[in-house]
Every structure is written in structure tokens, then in C-alpha cells.
Amino acid sequence: MKSISIIGIEGLPIIYPGDDLPKLIMDACEKENIIIENGDILVVTQKIISKSESCLVDLNTITPSNLAKKWAIEWDRDPRLIELVFQKSKRISKMQNGVLLTETEHGFYCINAGIDLSNVSGDNMATYLPIDSDKSAFNIRNSIKKSLGIDTAIIVTDTWGRPWRFGVTNVAIGLSGMSPFRDYRGLSDANGMDLKASVIAVVDELAAASELVMNKLDNIPVCLVKGYKFVPDEGSINDLIRPPEQDLFR
Structure with a gap:
């Protein structure tokens, strides 16, 4: 049976400028008996990154x-x-x-x-957005790798509105260690039909799912995703930004 789990990491203190955010995340995981493993994904809200980076x-x-x-x-x-x-x-x-x-x-x-x-x-x-959320994600990932010998992926999220629909949703604004996409082009569906346009923005889907655990009230700014088999890659959030000549809305 295919499944993923999303675990909210509780117990992080209030974040201040200059705080060692990766260490605080690892300490909170240890305190909550949450084990970070190879292939896990840490989803981190931009707010605590902005605070730690003095934004x-x-x-x-x-x-x-x-x-x-x-x-x-x-x-x-x-x-x-x-x-x-x-x-x-x-x-x-x-x-x-x-x-x-x-x-x-x-x-x-x-x-x-x-x-x-x-x-x-x-x-x-x-607070304003981190200057370079990809770099912020890489720094967290690199610190965890150096401290624990574990290679994870990192997604940095923010909450945005959407055209045509009420309500806001979490989206990715930075990443490290994974491709932002799952590309099904060239594969066949269950009926043998060739897929030609199915490129799924998995980092946005994971960001949105994480908000169900973190939400805005419970002081859970980080969660750990287990069981999702992402494509390892040095992806960038810039890969998701549609160029002006292909954008129907700007």
C-alpha cells in the first residue's frame, strides 16, 4: 500500500535573528523522538527562516x-x-x-x-521573504548532513492566494535536494495512452499538504515528510517560474 506520513515537529522555540535554525530543528526532533532518515523531506515555513536570517x-x-x-x-x-x-x-x-x-x-x-x-x-x-530561499534550504540540508550524516530534501513554504479560487494554500518558494517536478511525459497511463503534458509540481503539492499539519495556530513551523519517493536533484525554485512569454496572466 502506498502511503506517506507528515509529522509536525513541535517544541521549537521562538526564533530570533542569528539563531542556528538547523540545530534547533534537530534538537526539537530529538526531544520529540522524531528520527530523520535518508530520503525524508523537511518542510520549513519561510517565517522562521526570515526571522533567523534577520529579514x-x-x-x-x-x-x-x-x-x-x-x-x-x-x-x-x-x-x-x-x-x-x-x-x-x-x-x-x-x-x-x-x-x-x-x-x-x-x-x-x-x-x-x-x-x-x-x-x-x-x-x-x-518580515519579508528570505533573500534566496534555495540557499536557505541548502544551508539547512547541508547542516543536517554534516551533523547527522543524513541526506534529506528541504522545501521552504509560504502561503499565497490563487486566481479564480477563494482560500489560500501553501506553496514552495525554495528547495534543495530534489527535483520540483514529477515528469510523466513519455510514459503510458493505465489505458496505454501516451502522456504528453503531465508534469506535476510535487514541491507545491507537498507544501500544500504540509499546511494541514502545521497550520497557522499551533506553532508548528516545520514538518517531516516520510515515504514520498522524490527524484534527487539540485533543483531550484526558479525551475517553476514560468517565463513572461509563456505566461497568460501577468
Whole structure:
């Protein structure tokens, strides 16, 4: 019987800038009697990576531009936050009904450039996305390999909305040690039909499934996936970003 298990790793402390995040993850696993094995996948929320990598901004240090002030007044928003979104965006895709849809410096399309005020100590503190989530994932993977002699894959996640559908879902924004895809092209289905367009974004599927365990309330920012046979590879999140000439929506 095919099955995978997703285990929430509890007991991590509040993360602060400069913390050794891989060690804290390994310590929490040991405390909870969770054994990390070769071929496992660790799924890590970007929030704790952003905190450990000092991707934090005190909004009191932000001077809003005239555009940020104008837009904030129109939609009853914090002009400092709007200005920070502008600063962390490569392009503003849409400003409508109080929503800022932006293209980030990484090439992601998301609300408010991924800037978040939740689960951050301090009334005026905001987190922004890690500078290089692939590198963040590699550093976690490499530290675990050096400490435990175990080769895992790492997925870094964030929570985004989707066009045409209500509700948000976790998606991958960084990875290390695995291909982001399962490519079925050239294979045959159960009826012998050749598959020509079936390339599954497995890192996004694993990211979404992990949120069922981690969620937003239980302080479980990391989970361990066991039993999924991924394709080992030095994949990058950039492999998932569709180039502009192939994108129907930007």
C-alpha cells in the first residue's frame, strides 16, 4: 500500500535573528523522538527562516512616499507597510480594492510582496521573504548532513492566494535536494495512452499538504515528510517560474 506520513515537529522555540535554525530543528526532533532518515523531506515555513536570517523591518524606520500615503488613505492601510511593499517589489502588477499584487525581487507573484506582520514580536515589526530561499534550504540540508550524516530534501513554504479560487494554500518558494517536478511525459497511463503534458509540481503539492499539519495556530513551523519517493536533484525554485512569454496572466 502506498502511503506517506507528515509529522509536525513541535517544541521549537521562538526564533530570533542569528539563531542556528538547523540545530534547533534537530534538537526539537530529538526531544520529540522524531528520527530523520535518508530520503525524508523537511518542510520549513519561510517565517522562521526570515526571522533567523534577520529579514525583519521596523516599520517606524520606513518613510512613506507620496504614492504610499495616497494609496493608504484611500484604502485605510498603513502607509509604512505600503511603502515597504513598494521597496520589496520589482513590479506592481495590480493595485485594486485595497489589494497590492506584486512581482517580488525573486520573480514571485503574491500579495504585498510576501511581507507579513503576523507571528512577529513587536507591534511595528514586519518580515519579508528570505533573500534566496534555495540557499536557505541548502544551508539547512547541508547542516543536517554534516551533523547527522543524513541526506534529506528541504522545501521552504509560504502561503499565497490563487486566481479564480477563494482560500489560500501553501506553496514552495525554495528547495534543495530534489527535483520540483514529477515528469510523466513519455510514459503510458493505465489505458496505454501516451502522456504528453503531465508534469506535476510535487514541491507545491507537498507544501500544500504540509499546511494541514502545521497550520497557522499551533506553532508548528516545520514538518517531516516520510515515504514520498522524490527524484534527487539540485533543483531550484526558479525551475517553476514560468517565463513572461509563456505566461497568460501577468
